Amino acid sequence: MADHRFIISGFGGQGVMSMGMILAYAGMLEGKEVTWLPSYGPEMRGGTANCHVIISDKPISSPIVSKATSVVAMNLPSLTKFQDSLEDGGSIFINASLINIKPDRKNIKDYYISANDIAMQLQNSKIANMVMLGAIIKETGVVRIETVEKVLEKMFQGEKAKLIPVNKEALKKGEVLQN
Amino acid sequence: MAKVLMKGNEAFGAAAIKAGCKYFFGYPITPQNEIPEYMSRELPKIGGCFLQAESEIAAINMVYGASGAGVRVMTSSSSPGIALKQEGISYIASCELPCVIINVSRGGPGLGGIQPSQSDYFQNTRGGGNGDYRTPVYAPANLQEVIDMTMDAFDVADQYRIPVIISADGMIGQMMEPIEFKERTGRSLPSKEWAATGTNEEREPNSINSLYIVHEDLEKHNWKLDAKHKLIEENEVQYEMYQMKDAEFVVVAYGTTSRIVKSAIMDMKKEGLNVGLIRPKTLWPYPYKAFDEIPKSTKGILTVEMSTGQMIDDVKIGNNGRFPIHFLGSPGGSVPSPEMIAEKIKNILGGEKK
């Protein structure tokens, strides 16, 4: 597919913004056209935060995703809010650690990832987003996992470099845990 | 230079610094806060000065002071904050001082909302300050244009000694896109011998002033400003013509909405409908001449704005009665979808009453 349109959503603090940013960054490194658009303002305070990411082979007209090829729901309100934004045949990635229902939609592919549980196994609650990202990449093939690892190396420098191995580990865990 | 992924608001700051701007005075307001935050982080590193003023009024007057002192200086705000700056912009325009003002617009009137809006078209192009003044207004539609136009804006400000406004909206400010700093061909710019830097007792004093109490002097001053405005109208108009060949219908849109319109145009093309776009890149001077290039095949014009219709006045001037003009607006902070635009055009072509 030449055109990947993501809506990534969750609580503030679940790392949905950085998940989208890493995806966009990786797309750019692979020479693709990319946009990242966050929700902002009071929406960001305590509620559900989301970002729209488009990765495409062609110039991107609108950065707003009205029909997503993939929806990532890190919490229940995100599933409720965005399942209808998914196009027919699209994929929904559900954080099974926090969501115990299935989407109402038909003609979609649904994936369940216990992102928080896996993150806890890795003893770092903050990397649930990386587990999820691993699953997304494996399933959609939007970018290569090696490119994402390169992004992590650029993002975590100096003091933060020690966080690279656990983030990479989380990505790998997500990769094997699809379906 | 390699591409980097950057947020729109940060791109404004990065471009300003690249253009040699070392001074920034501002006041917090959503959705442009990343600009002052970026400047507060970066300017001290290059020996510049970031100052958070007590109000937008103070900030623009600090810009007045710094610009008069001969340096490149910028401020940024959003709609209600720009309203407060209008007094200072009028003074700066009359004193013929260069500066760059970023307006990352939000919905209004009043406190309005914080979502993307284009209801500051009048504010940006007509201004709310007093007197016969004009400000060049750039309207970037993507982050590469944020970079290029911000750098151009400093040159244009210095060349014509005029405040330059960049009109963006929350979406441009908040989104990320890859950008690069391209090689630029610089303009030859006049030196600033008018600046109030202290005489060192080596020259006659300079005074930065907009008071002309003798009416003949004021009249002369205004005609001088007018001649400058005409020169800018002649030399600085920028616009894009998109898919205009054999267009059955033409849309006029700028900034964020122009991106959506392009999506709609591609969708309609797949259905065999040829629609073109006139995209003003400068809102003043306005590309009236673009309307002379509309093909005879065109049945009408649709203006799409995130407002109840402001640019449409300029569209009417440019169209000069040639084609029927229609309007699609979203004044509440929602960005119109490509589907809405395509549907509107199909309805018009299907015989919807104007």
Place this chain on the structure above:
Amino acid sequence: MKTIFEKTKGLTAKPFHYCPGCTHGIIHRITMEAIEELGMLGKAVGVAPVGCAVFAYEYFNCDSYEAAHGRAPAVATGVKRVHPDSLVFTYQGDGDLAAIGTGEIVQAAHRGEKITTIFVNNAIYGMTGGQMAPTTLIGQKATTAPYGRDEAHAGKPILVSEMMATIPGSAYIERVAVNTPANIRKAKKAIKKAFEIQRDGKGFSMIEVLSTCPTNWGLTPEDSLKWLEENLMPYYKLGVYKTPEGGANNG
């Protein structure tokens, strides 16, 4: 022949436009004499207000600005931040500074902005024709207070020096008057001190100068001086309100 008085190089040849008996001319002169004596005319940048002193930029023989009403401290901030070695001063009246420009003056002091403000208080709006100022005294008549200022309606006159002295960023605040030769000498000394504070990077300085407005007070020049002494000075007490060491020395 021995020269006993010379016009300062700090003033241009342009004749003042002030009314007979107005003390703006004296305050202009001592301000510019102080700068000249400090050898800083070449580094000076003055910011004129809106009010009677709106043309001050034509009289100050140094680089200058004409600011919007009340905004002079913000403009001065912009200049000073660009050229930290320059001597930047604002010259503002009571409407400009104590009404429309309170935000700018308070915040400039609050930032410890290294600028100097000459604040001319004559308890009335002069240029617009005698309207009530924030510093107009209780009972004093003005064109917008035809029955005299009523405390219940318009509050008590604002004490600017006292207020500015409370701001931690203020380094030097003094109130002076220009009603007698002795007071004029003291006023000049205070202004010079304020400029030295700025030159030495100690922070914000302001000199409040009690001044006259014979035209709008409806008095002769001589009676104006007397009225200043008998009415303004008892309420607006002369003295030093703030020094860099934090001390004050007023009645």
